[in-house]
Amino acid sequence: MKSEKDDTFLSRWLQNQLSDKERKEFEASADFAHYQKLLKATDRIKSPAFDEEVTLARIKAGRGAKVVSMSPNRLWTYGIAASIVLLLGFFLLFQQLPGSPEKVLTGFGEQKTILLPDGSEMILNAKSQAVYYPKRWAKKRKLNLEGEGFFSVEKGATFEVETTQGVVTVLGTMFNVRSINDYFEVTCSEGKVRVSMGKEEYILTSGMKFSVGKNLKAEVSNEAVSKPAWLSGKSTFTSVPIAVILEALQNQYNIEFTGKIPLENQLFTGSFPHDNLQVALQVVFEPLQLRYQIKGDRTVELQD
Amino acid sequence: MGDPRSICDEQEFDSFFRQHARKLKSYLYYKYGDEEAAEDAVQESFVRLWQNCAKVAFETAKSYLYKIAINLSISRKRAEKVRLDYETQPHTEMDSQSPEFVLLEKEYMEKVTNAISSLPEKQREVFLMNRVEKLPYPQIAELSGVSVKAIEKLMHKALLKLRKEIGDV
Numbered sequence: 001m002k003s004e005k006d007d008t009f010l011s012r013w014l015q016n017q018l019s020d021k022e023r024k025e026f027e028a029s030a031d032f033a034h035y036q037k038l039l040k041a042t043d044r045i046k047s048p049a050f051d052e053e054v055t056l057a058r059i060k061a062g063r064g065a066k067v068v069s070m071s072p073n074r075l076w077t078y079g080i081a082a083s084i085v086l087l088l089g090f091f092l093l094f095q096q097l098p099g100s101p102e103k104v105l106t107g108f109g110e111q112k113t114i115l116l117p118d119g120s121e122m123i124l125n126a127k128s129q130a131v132y133y134p135k136r137w138a139k140k141r142k143l144n145l146e147g148e149g150f151f152s153v154e155k156g157a158t159f160e161v162e163t164t165q166g167v168v169t170v171l172g173t174m175f176n177v178r179s180i181n182d183y184f185e186v187t188c189s190e191g192k193v194r195v196s197m198g199k200e201e202y203i204l205t206s207g208m209k210f211s212v213g214k215n216l217k218a219e220v221s222n223e224a225v226s227k228p229a230w231l232s233g234k235s236t237f238t239s240v241p242i243a244v245i246l247e248a249l250q251n252q253y254n255i256e257f258t259g260k261i262p263l264e265n266q267l268f269t270g271s272f273p274h275d276n277l278q279v280a281l282q283v284v285f286e287p288l289q290l291r292y293q294i295k296g297d298r299t300v301e302l303q304d
Numbered sequence: 305m306g307d308p309r310s311i312c313d314e315q316e317f318d319s320f321f322r323q324h325a326r327k328l329k330s331y332l333y334y335k336y337g338d339e340e341a342a343e344d345a346v347q348e349s350f351v352r353l354w355q356n357c358a359k360v361a362f363e364t365a366k367s368y369l370y371k372i373a374i375n376l377s378i379s380r381k382r383a384e385k386v387r388l389d390y391e392t393q394p395h396t397e398m399d400s401q402s403p404e405f406v407l408l409e410k411e412y413m414e415k416v417t418n419a420i421s422s423l424p425e426k427q428r429e430v431f432l433m434n435r436v437e438k439l440p441y442p443q444i445a446e447l448s449g450v451s452v453k454a455i456e457k458l459m460h461k462a463l464l465k466l467r468k469e470i471g472d473v
Contacts, residue, residue, distance in 0.1 A: 010463040011456040014434075015441070034467055041416045042435045044390040048333050048342075050326045055343070056318065059350045279392075 010035070049232050057113045057121065104130045106147075108254030109274065111230070116141075120159065121152040125230050126274075127251035147251070148178045150228050153191075165212070166197035175204075176228040182214040183244045187223050213241050215265055229271055236271035245272075245284055253277050258295075259302035311365050312357035321350060324366060327437055328373055331447065334432040335425065336377050337386045349373040370447060386428065388417040419469035427462035430455055 012018055013026060013035075026032055106112050106124045114122045114130070117137040124130060128147025133140075141153075142160040152174045153159045161168040161177050165184035168177055173191025178184070186195050188204040195202045195210050202210050202220055209223035221238075229236035235248050245268050246257050252274055270287060272280035281300065285292050291303040311317055325346055332342035349372040353365065360368050390413055420428060430448070433439045441459075445452045 008453070008456040008460050011441075011459040014459065014463075031467065034470075034472070035463065037412075038416060038463075038466060038470065039435070041390075041413055042420070044413065045417065045420075045432075045436050046389045046391060047326070047330050047436050048339060048389070050329045050343070052322060052325055055325060055347055055350075056321055058347055059321070059354070 014039075051231065053111075053113050054123065054231070057115055061115055061119055061121075100133075100135075101131050102134050109252050116143075118154050118156060120154045123150045123231060125149065125235075125251075145177055145179060148176070148180065148230070150174070150176045150231060166195055169194040169196065173206075174227075180244050180247050183211070183216075183241060184213070185209065185211040185240070187228065189227060209238070211240075213244070216241065230274070233275060234271045234273045238269050239267045240269075242266055242268055242288070248272075249280060249284065253280065255298050255300055257300050257302055261302065309362040310357065311353065311360055311362055316362070317354060317357070320365060324369060325350065327439070328369065330437050331370075331429070331433060332373055332377050334386060335374075335429045337421075339387075341377060345373045345376040348376055386421045386432075388420060388432075390417065415470050416466070419466050422469070423462055423465060427458050427465065430458045431462040431466075434459060 009018075009022075009026075013023070018026065104112060104114050104122075104124060106126055106128050109126050111126065112124045114124065116122060116132070117134050118141065120141070122130060122143075125148035128145070128149060130143050130145050130149060132143035141157060142162065144162045146163070149161070151159075151161065151170075153170055159170045163177065163179040163184065165179060165182075168175065168186050170191065170193040173193060174189040175191075175193050176185075176187045176189070178186075184197075186193065186204060187209045188206055190206050192206075193204050195204065197212070197218070200218070202218070204210055204220065207222055208220055210218070210220050212218040223238060235252065237245060237248075243261065246261065249272065250256060252272075255277070266288065268284070268288065270283060272283050274280075277294075281292060281294070293301045293303060295301050309316055311320060328349075329342050329346045332345055333339050336342065349369055352372050353360065353369055356368075420431065423431060426448075430444055433444050433447070434441065439447075441452050441455045445455045448455070
């Protein structure tokens with residue numbers, strides 16, 4: 001074959017730089033189809049996943065630290081010291097008040113990374129809400145969550161996540177809280193967390209998951225994940241009621257399910273992607289042998 | 305006349321990050337084969353770029369960034385092979401694909417991705433930057449510090465080798 005003598009032949013073919021004669025000869029050769037198939041296959045290779053926003057937030061967190069560590073110009077030192085004494089009085093006064101709450105909301109299919117005042121990180125999944133008091137944060141690390149969030153907590157005082165079902169308490173760790181309708185799930189990826197529901201308490205260490213739901217007894221099981229899948233563009237569920245999956249699909253894709261909600265007591269294990277509704281519906285409903293139809297833009301009808 | 309563009313400007317920095325971070329990560333991953341290390345190096349090199357923003361001219365920021373990231377990566381021990389993910393064939397009409405066809409497709413894709421990961425480092429890097437990241441040869445040449453001709457030769461070699469590895473399927 002010609003390409004063995006000419007050491008840039010295939011490269012020029014890719015660039016459409018072959019002469020007509022060369023190209024015709026190549027296209028007639030047996031190899032041509034193989035190379036074409038190969039290129040078609042390589043077109044399907046995805047570039048490695050990369051969460052820009054999370055990385056950018058981390059870089060900025062690092063930057064903040066740098067500013068603090070800079071030594072002030074000596075001439076300024078006394079002035080600054082004096083101002084600090086004055087400011088401290090006001091600061092202490094205001095710290096007593098909770099200040100105004102900060103509310104973070106995510107829309108359908110949206111995720112947000114929030115850097116909390118102490119450098120802890122919260123990533124909110126779609127259709128979720130978190131409320132906290134930035135001014136009071138130094139004294140009390142506590143926030144209220146509806147929906148799903150992943151937390152990477154800086155070491156320090158107790159960190160609390162309140163949900164309608166229970167409270168999650170930690171000391172420096174990484175964990176995921178999923179609070180969807182009646183379903184409540186906490187997965188601990190690093191460190192130790194405590195889940196309190198009324199009088200009951202559960203301690204989770206790294207790789208453990210706590211879950212409870214409408215028809216599900218409270219249970220602690222193993223789940224070895226370092227980070228929840230929704231941070232890399234898909235949602236993963238292990239033994240979760242169907243209603244929770246439907247809610248998660250609605251939140252991700254801004255769709256609505258109509259028709260009879262089936263198999264209320266059945267559990268689902270699997271995952272769906274965030275970027276393709278067709279595929280998402282297929283991977284959820286096919287294993288359950290449910291029929292469905294996409295009606296119009298935003299409605300999916302479940303069929304018997 | 306305004307001030308020259310500066311990487312110390314937060315907005316410039318952010319847009320510079322969004323423009324380059326993803327490609328840089330892919331580049332380091334294809335080159336050194338350790339995804340986590342690649343992400344760390346991306347993060348660290350942007351932090352350093354920020355710290356030194358006053359000393360780096362906007363026009364040279366990109367090569368500064370790559371230089372740092374490569375330096376950070378070189379010292380690490382070379383990791384295993386690159387693992388490549390691919391899109392599953394979009395099937396709109398589901399029944400038109402028999403299970404055998406899907407399986408054959410999958411086998412072929414596995415073969416292709418394996419063959420690419422086992423390419424020699426330089427060939428792998430160039431091939432993936434061009435085919436997956438869609439970077440034209442002159443830009444790859446600039447990143448790797450070699451001539452466009454050298455990139456053409458590497459691409460040619462990579463294709464020959466892949467063809468041989470994959471065989472007649």
